[in-house]
Amino acid sequence: MAGFLFHDIIFGPVRSRRLGLSLGINLLPAHKKYCSFNCIYCECGWTPPHTDDPKQFPERELVSRFLARSLAGFVEEDYLPDAITFAGNGEPTLHPEFEGIVDDTLELRDKFIPSARVSVLSNASMIHDPKVFRALLKLDNNILKLDAGSERIFQLMNNPAPPVNYHNLLENLKKFQGKLIIQSMFLRGNFRDQMVDNTTREEVDEWLIKIREIHPEMVMIYPIARATPVQNLEKIPIFELEAIAELVRKTGIEVKVYQ
Numbered sequence: 001m002a003g004f005l006f007h008d009i010i011f012g013p014v015r016s017r018r019l020g021l022s023l024g025i026n027l028l029p030a031h032k033k034y035c036s037f038n039c040i041y042c043e044c045g046w047t048p049p050h051t052d053d054p055k056q057f058p059e060r061e062l063v064s065r066f067l068a069r070s071l072a073g074f075v076e077e078d079y080l081p082d083a084i085t086f087a088g089n090g091e092p093t094l095h096p097e098f099e100g101i102v103d104d105t106l107e108l109r110d111k112f113i114p115s116a117r118v119s120v121l122s123n124a125s126m127i128h129d130p131k132v133f134r135a136l137l138k139l140d141n142n143i144l145k146l147d148a149g150s151e152r153i154f155q156l157m158n159n160p161a162p163p164v165n166y167h168n169l170l171e172n173l174k175k176f177q178g179k180l181i182i183q184s185m186f187l188r189g190n191f192r193d194q195m196v197d198n199t200t201r202e203e204v205d206e207w208l209i210k211i212r213e214i215h216p217e218m219v220m221i222y223p224i225a226r227a228t229p230v231q232n233l234e235k236i237p238i239f240e241l242e243a244i245a246e247l248v249r250k251t252g253i254e255v256k257v258y259q
C-alpha cells in the first residue's frame, strides 16, 4: 500500500475528526513517510528504512516563513482554522529542531490567529529527550499515542524501532503529570500469524491501569478511518468504543469517541 502522504510543509486546513478545521504542519520529508513506529494501521503505509540525512527535514526558517505566509492569507480571507497541528508523514518530534519550530509556531499563532490551538499528534517515542519533552509541554494539545495495555500488543500494533521500550515509554508519559491527551486506536485483526485485538476485556483492563497511572486531561478513542497496510483489520463499531469509553469515564477522566 502506497499510503496517504502529504507533499507540502503546510497543508490544509483539513476537517479533523478531533481538532475541527486544522491547518497541518508536516515536519517530515515531503513525499516520504518517516517514523519511529510502523503501526499496522498507519494511513501513511509501511515505514521505509530510515536515512540519517538532516537535510531531508524542512529547515526551521522555511517552516516559519511558509506558516507566516499561510496564516496571513487566512486572516485576509477571514477563514480562520481552529487548530494548527504538527502531523503529516510520520512522527513530528523526530525533527531535530522541533522545539525551536514549536516556539516559532506559537509566536506566529499569537500574532495572526490567537484563537487557534496548537496541537501535536505524536507517538511519544521521543519524550525521553528533554528538548522534546519541554516543547510538548508548551503546546495547547499535547496528544500522545497509547494503543496498548501490554508489551505484546504494543509490539504487534505499533512495531516500534529500537530502542523504544514500552516500560520506559509509560514511565515517561507519567512525567507529564497529566498535561497530555492520550489518543488510542482500537482494532482487531491478524498480523504475523498472531491475533491482534486490543478490545478484549483483558487488554482493555491492562490499558485502563496505565491510563489511570498517566492520568491525562483527556482520552481520545477512535477506530480505523482509512486504508491500512495490513488488509484484514476490522473497524470497531461505535457501541464497542463507547463501552470502552464508559470504563474510562468511571475513572473520572474525560473521554471522547471519534468515528
Ligand code: SF4
Pocket: 035, 036, 037, 038, 039, 041, 042, 043, 044, 047, 089, 090, 091, 122, 123
Ligand atoms: S506512529 Fe503514526 S505515523 Fe508512525 S506508524 Fe504509527 S500511525 Fe503511522
